Amino acid sequence: MKNVLFVGAGSMAEAIIAGITSNGAVEPASVFVMNKSDHARLEELRDKYGITPVRSGDPEIGQAELALFATKPKDARQAMKEIAGQLHPSAAVLSVMAGIPISLFEEGLGSRPVARSMPNTSATIGLAATGVAMNDAVGDKVRQDVLSLLGSIGLVKEVEEDELHLITALAGSGPAYVYYFAEALEEAATASGLCGPDARDLIVQVLEGAAAMLKRRTAEPAELREHVTSPGGTTAAGIRALDDAGFREAVASCIRAAENRSRELASGQ
Ligand SMILES: NC(=O)C1=CN([C@@H]2O[C@H](COP(=O)(O)OP(=O)(O)OC[C@H]3O[C@@H](n4cnc5c(N)ncnc54)[C@H](OP(=O)(O)O)[C@@H]3O)[C@@H](O)[C@H]2O)C=CC1
Numbered sequence: 001m002k003n004v005l006f007v008g009a010g011s012m013a014e015a016i017i018a019g020i021t022s023n024g025a026v027e028p029a030s031v032f033v034m035n036k037s038d039h040a041r042l043e044e045l046r047d048k049y050g051i052t053p054v055r056s057g058d059p060e061i062g063q064a065e066l067a068l069f070a071t072k073p074k075d076a077r078q079a080m081k082e083i084a085g086q087l088h089p090s091a092a093v094l095s096v097m098a099g100i101p102i103s104l105f106e107e108g109l110g111s112r113p114v115a116r117s118m119p120n121t122s123a124t125i126g127l128a129a130t131g132v133a134m135n136d137a138v139g140d141k142v143r144q145d146v147l148s149l150l151g152s153i154g155l156v157k158e159v160e161e162d163e164l165h166l167i168t169a170l171a172g173s174g175p176a177y178v179y180y181f182a183e184a185l186e187e188a189a190t191a192s193g194l195c196g197p198d199a200r201d202l203i204v205q206v207l208e209g210a211a212a213m214l215k216r217r218t219a220e221p222a223e224l225r226e227h228v229t230s231p232g233g234t235t236a237a238g239i240r241a242l243d244d245a246g247f248r249e250a251v252a253s254c255i256r257a258a259e260n261r262s263r264e265l266a267s268g269q
Pocket residue numbers: 007008009010011012013034035036037038039041070071072073075078079080082096097098099118119120121172173
């Protein structure tokens with residue numbers, strides 16, 4: 001793809017910029033980035049990735065083939081209002097914003113191809129897990145461009161728009177749950193006497209090893225767990241403690257809460 005305009009230059013925008021500029025999906029100078037007011041941040045991204053910082057009124061806005069919206073959901077309307085008159089009529093839109101429906105982009109930016117996606121910050125290293133839904137105005141070329149851009153930062157699944165709420169809960173927010181689990185493991189390990197760096201190294205290797213075993217798909221997650229769990233052994237004692245503390249229920253409420261929050265964001269709350 002030739003010119004991609006990022007509207008929003010925060011963590012998620014940076015994760016995607018890092019992904020697409022390091023794998024050659026888009027030439028760094030053809031990645032135009034604008035934000036609300038933090039110009040130092042745009043300069044930081046330019047120095048790091050070679051992107052082109054852009055301000056409202058700059059000609060690059062009208063040259064973008066794709067406008068990638070990555071502001072916070074509460075800023076979506078204002079961001080659209082600011083660039084609606086500057087975007088080329090044929091430019092397509094790709095949103096990564098939680099909750100914001102395709103219909104809001106159609107209202108704010110007129111009838112044009114819109115893809116709504118939910119990636120995650122693992123885009124930084126090409127390992128995002130992304131869901132994407134598209135409106136009827138998306139033709140073959142834009143579909144291929146969007147799938148190839150999102151594919152260049154990791155795994156991508158085309159889904160129904162309503163499913164994006166659950167995908168946000170599971171995949172968009174997902175890395176944070178894993179980091180939170182890692183924090184809890186490290187806290188427990190260091191409280192019990194292991195030194196911090198050793199605990200961190202072991203935990204990272206446990207997560208990486210378990211993810212790689214899951215990825216081979218030679219056994220179900222429950223079977224893999226059973227292979228670790230000797231009758232009367234340490235794992236059984238640990239899992240019993242997790243069950244007693246309501247682990248599965250806690251995970252189910254976590255996903256429900258995040259999905260509900262995505263639905264609330266969709267209704268402007
Ligand atoms: N962080 C994550 O893990 C994920 C986030 N998302 C989604 O990505 C979006 C961005 O999240 P995140 O990167 O964390 O947010 P950040 O707060 O890090 O970044 C938000 C960006 O939006 C910019 N902005 C605000 N208003 C405007 C405007 N009117 N015009 C142009 N730019 C504007 C801000 O600019 P300034 O700094 O100048 O105010 C800032 O660069 C959210 O909608 C979120 O739902 C999706 C998946 C994962």
